[in-house]
Amino acid sequence: VTRSGIVTLTSDFGTRDGYVGALKAAVLSRFGQARLVDLAHELEPGDIAAASRALAQAAPRFPPGTVHLAVVDPGVGSERRGLALALGEQLYVGPDNGLFSGVLDGASSVEAHQLANAALFAAPVSPTFHGRDVFGPVAGYLAAGGALVEVGPAVAGDLVRLAARVPTRQAGALEGVVVHVDRFGNLVTNLPESAAARGVSLEVAGQSLALSRSYADAAPGGLVAVVGSTGQIEIAVRGGSALSRLGRGVGLVVILRAPRESA
Amino acid sequence: VTRSGIVTLTSDFGTRDGYVGALKAAVLSRFGQARLVDLAHELEPGDIAAASRALAQAAPRFPPGTVHLAVVDPGVGSERRGLALALGEQLYVGPDNGLFSGVLDGASSVEAHQLANAALFAAPVSPTFHGRDVFGPVAGYLAAGGALVEVGPAVAGDLVRLAARVPTRQAGALEGVVVHVDRFGNLVTNLPESAAARGVSLEVAGQSLALSRSYADAAPGGLVAVVGSTGQIEIAVRGGSALSRLGRGVGLVVILRAPRESA
Amino acid sequence: VTRSGIVTLTSDFGTRDGYVGALKAAVLSRFGQARLVDLAHELEPGDIAAASRALAQAAPRFPPGTVHLAVVDPGVGSERRGLALALGEQLYVGPDNGLFSGVLDGASSVEAHQLANAALFAAPVSPTFHGRDVFGPVAGYLAAGGALVEVGPAVAGDLVRLAARVPTRQAGALEGVVVHVDRFGNLVTNLPESAAARGVSLEVAGQSLALSRSYADAAPGGLVAVVGSTGQIEIAVRGGSALSRLGRGVGLVVILRAPRESA
Numbered sequence: 001v002t003r004s005g006i007v008t009l010t011s012d013f014g015t016r017d018g019y020v021g022a023l024k025a026a027v028l029s030r031f032g033q034a035r036l037v038d039l040a041h042e043l044e045p046g047d048i049a050a051a052s053r054a055l056a057q058a059a060p061r062f063p064p065g066t067v068h069l070a071v072v073d074p075g076v077g078s079e080r081r082g083l084a085l086a087l088g089e090q091l092y093v094g095p096d097n098g099l100f101s102g103v104l105d106g107a108s109s110v111e112a113h114q115l116a117n118a119a120l121f122a123a124p125v126s127p128t129f130h131g132r133d134v135f136g137p138v139a140g141y142l143a144a145g146g147a148l149v150e151v152g153p154a155v156a157g158d159l160v161r162l163a164a165r166v167p168t169r170q171a172g173a174l175e176g177v178v179v180h181v182d183r184f185g186n187l188v189t190n191l192p193e194s195a196a197a198r199g200v201s202l203e204v205a206g207q208s209l210a211l212s213r214s215y216a217d218a219a220p221g222g223l224v225a226v227v228g229s230t231g232q233i234e235i236a237v238r239g240g241s242a243l244s245r246l247g248r249g250v251g252l253v254v255i256l257r258a259p260r261e262s263a
Numbered sequence: 264v265t266r267s268g269i270v271t272l273t274s275d276f277g278t279r280d281g282y283v284g285a286l287k288a289a290v291l292s293r294f295g296q297a298r299l300v301d302l303a304h305e306l307e308p309g310d311i312a313a314a315s316r317a318l319a320q321a322a323p324r325f326p327p328g329t330v331h332l333a334v335v336d337p338g339v340g341s342e343r344r345g346l347a348l349a350l351g352e353q354l355y356v357g358p359d360n361g362l363f364s365g366v367l368d369g370a371s372s373v374e375a376h377q378l379a380n381a382a383l384f385a386a387p388v389s390p391t392f393h394g395r396d397v398f399g400p401v402a403g404y405l406a407a408g409g410a411l412v413e414v415g416p417a418v419a420g421d422l423v424r425l426a427a428r429v430p431t432r433q434a435g436a437l438e439g440v441v442v443h444v445d446r447f448g449n450l451v452t453n454l455p456e457s458a459a460a461r462g463v464s465l466e467v468a469g470q471s472l473a474l475s476r477s478y479a480d481a482a483p484g485g486l487v488a489v490v491g492s493t494g495q496i497e498i499a500v501r502g503g504s505a506l507s508r509l510g511r512g513v514g515l516v517v518i519l520r521a522p523r524e525s526a
Numbered sequence: 527v528t529r530s531g532i533v534t535l536t537s538d539f540g541t542r543d544g545y546v547g548a549l550k551a552a553v554l555s556r557f558g559q560a561r562l563v564d565l566a567h568e569l570e571p572g573d574i575a576a577a578s579r580a581l582a583q584a585a586p587r588f589p590p591g592t593v594h595l596a597v598v599d600p601g602v603g604s605e606r607r608g609l610a611l612a613l614g615e616q617l618y619v620g621p622d623n624g625l626f627s628g629v630l631d632g633a634s635s636v637e638a639h640q641l642a643n644a645a646l647f648a649a650p651v652s653p654t655f656h657g658r659d660v661f662g663p664v665a666g667y668l669a670a671g672g673a674l675v676e677v678g679p680a681v682a683g684d685l686v687r688l689a690a691r692v693p694t695r696q697a698g699a700l701e702g703v704v705v706h707v708d709r710f711g712n713l714v715t716n717l718p719e720s721a722a723a724r725g726v727s728l729e730v731a732g733q734s735l736a737l738s739r740s741y742a743d744a745a746p747g748g749l750v751a752v753v754g755s756t757g758q759i760e761i762a763v764r765g766g767s768a769l770s771r772l773g774r775g776v777g778l779v780v781i782l783r784a785p786r787e788s789a
Contacts, residue, residue: 004295006295008284008287010284012709012710013709014568015566015567015568016569016570016576016580016708016709017566017576017579017580017708017709018565018579018580018581018583018584018756019708020564020565020566020584021536021563021565021566021581021583021584021585024534024563024565024584025584025585025587026587028530028589029587029588032530032532035298035561036563037284037287037291037299038278039281039283039284039287040278040280040283041278042277043279045710045711053280053281054279054280054281055281055284057280057281057284058281058283058284058285058287058288059288061285061288061289061292062292063295074764074765075742076740077739077740077741077743078740078742126754126755127739127740127752128753128755129755182280182282183276183277184275185308213340214339214340214341214390215337215339215391216338216341217340226390227391228389228391228392229389238337239309239337241308267554267558269554269558271547271550300547300550300562301541301546301564302544302547303541303543303544303547304541305540305541307542313542313543316544317542317543317544318544319544320543320544320545320547321546321547321550321551324548324551324552324555324658325551326555326558445542445543445545446538446542446571447571448571476603477602477603477604477653478602478654479601479602479603479604480603491652491654491655492548492654492655492658492659493544501600502600
């Protein structure tokens with residue numbers, strides 16, 4: 001793939017330390033013309049699932065040949081591998097810890113290489129910060145047009161994947177669960193858009209909701225269920241936080257019931 | 264206006280989800296050479312007034328032909344319009360919900376168009392994320408040199424504006440109010456620089472303060488009133504937070520008294 | 527030094543106000559082709575030591591000729607000077623308040639100038655926001671290739687430096703202290719890598735720890751001491767926060783003991 005010159009950055013580093021800066025310097029010192037684009041740095045420390053989700057929401061939408069550098073890496077210094085991936089027309093660099101589960105799910109093609117070519121790394125490599133010393137330099141190398149095969153040997157299909165939580169089917173109903181709470185306090189479930197037939201109802205925390213088109217279909221302060229922008233059903237409060245309202249987040253059960261047959 | 268190629272981004276998305284990334288991808292997939300500049304993403308969810316204020320502080324100072332993409336959009340999915348504006352030499356894209364009140368106030372010229380040309384949008388348009396599917400693509404289109412008239416019909420002067428809170432005049436005094444609390448805990452009032460004549464005093468929370476030139480004119484830990492960088496009088500604590508000290512924020516009354524006549 | 531065209535930004539402004547945007551506009555309105563790179567904006571208000579540390583972690587690693595604009599400036603409006611520095615191949619602009627202590631420590635060469643050439647500033651200069659009106663414009667000027675000597679007179683070696691906290695040597699031991707807590711709750715000490723000989727042990731909060739290679743060498747949830755990526759010994763919890771675990775942060779004593787002689 002021809003490179004776009006863009007390198008996106010996703011991490012749990014926050015922006016109250018020098019880690020994000022060191023990561024960016026690592027990319028730029030390898031490829032001074034890289035165009036850096038911050039995706040998300042305020043992910044919860046070590047929250048691989050949230051990172052996977054944020055990447056899946058955004059990365060595949062970038063211009064072809066963009067390199068996505070993702071560092072949520074609680075296992076740094078362990079035996080976990082480093083990866084460079086080509087998924088469809090996007091490139092990814094980061095640890096093999098499940099971070100890429102979301103983008104792997106939607107990928108039209110997968111080419112995976114383990115990071116092994118130490119000539120591409122900074123020297124010495126700190127055992128506590130591979131973002132700076134391994135992933136950043138490799139991202140810069142790839143963004144500058146470097147070949148994926150140069151980073152290390154191809155890896156077969158044994159990439160680490162987060163266990164998907166799929167809804168379970170019951171008599172006339174689908175039992176889902178909240179898998180993510182966003183900054184607005186919206187409760188994102190694993191119930192897919194494809195289940196959102198006309199007339200379904202949702203049961204959550206003892207309440208029953210019809211499926212609405214958008215947040216604005218609720219009264220101000222009202223609880224509402226909609227198909228969110230990632231194609232998953234979510235529970236929201238118009239102008240407020242469903243997390244605060246219901247006092248429950250990830251793991252909360254949400255049941256989707258098919259419309260009653262008309263008699 | 265010739266375009267600068269710069270697209271600024273202002274939102275209440277935070278950076279712990281994929282929303283900012285999806286917004287940026289939307290711009291770049293329409294105009295790959297856009298130079299993205301983050302203004303503010305940690306605005307309180309739905310805080311249109313704070314967004315309007317942040318935009319007014321920064322946007323008019325950018326190089327001519329910059330596109331400012333602003334998405335604080337609690338009414339997404341309702342009938343509220345989407346707008347593209349040319350205000351003086353700056354361009355703006357976002358919802359018609361008052362977000363642009365601040366920049367409209369200072370504009371030397373106003374050209375407003377309603378977003379209606381669906382050929383410029385992503386398809387399908389999610390009813391919950393117009394940032395990604397409507398505003399982002401249109402911002403990319405404009406930044407690439409697209410014409411404002413192409414986005415939709417011109418709109419007359421009925422743009423949504425936030426109600427301005429103006430100080431009220433009383434015998435020898437001006438009664439203002441805190442309209443914003445910044446990250447430092449500074450209490451920004453609606454009392455304008457023009458009222459800050461030599462010798463005025465300010466009454467706030469039972470205390471009387473002279474007007475100082477800068478924070479540094481107070482003793483460490485001392486309460487101080489200054490003309491802030493946006494031309495509004497603010498109450499601050501040197502090396503501390505006036506919000507914490509006074510325990511009050513937006514809505515707190517601040518009275519400006521003219522200097523006593525010398526007898 | 528030839529300029530890289532990159533301007534990095536470090537501040538305590540957060541991103542819930544318009545300050546960061548105004549700072550960026552100040553740079554770009556002076557040098558429209560500047561490539562802006564955010565380092566850290568969520569530094570604690572007025573925390574000069576954390577800012578100095580973040581800069582030292584990241585700035586020297588950027589391509590030569592990069593301009594680092596740093597604004598943590600609690601003394602704005604006082605007599606404190608503004609500075610432009612060339613340290614090795616990097617350039618810096620900001621207040622003379624200790625912010626540059628960290629990068630000065632590691633500099634191969636130092637050229638310092640006081641900001642005095644008002645023709646380079648915005649007019650008028652707000653006494654409360656020199657980032658926007660002084661430092662930002664000067665950073666843009668330098669990034670565009672402007673000469674350091676043009677900003678004002680050279681300054682001798684009397685730059686403000688934060689007092690360094692060095693470990694104290696005791697019989698067979700080195701008494702250090704936690705000097706920084708990062709976003710992960712890792713406790714960074716002033717004990718240098720050079721003291722990390724094989725077999726040393728660390729005493730902290732009544733516990734004794736061997737020095738490990740990486741976080742991953744501890745059991746999940748276990749306390750661990752490692753040499754961190756900045757070359758200082760740090761106390762961490764694998765998959766957790768040492769700050770939460772120990773309930774103590776900056777100032778906590780950490781004693782490094784030499785290995786026992788084998789009998």
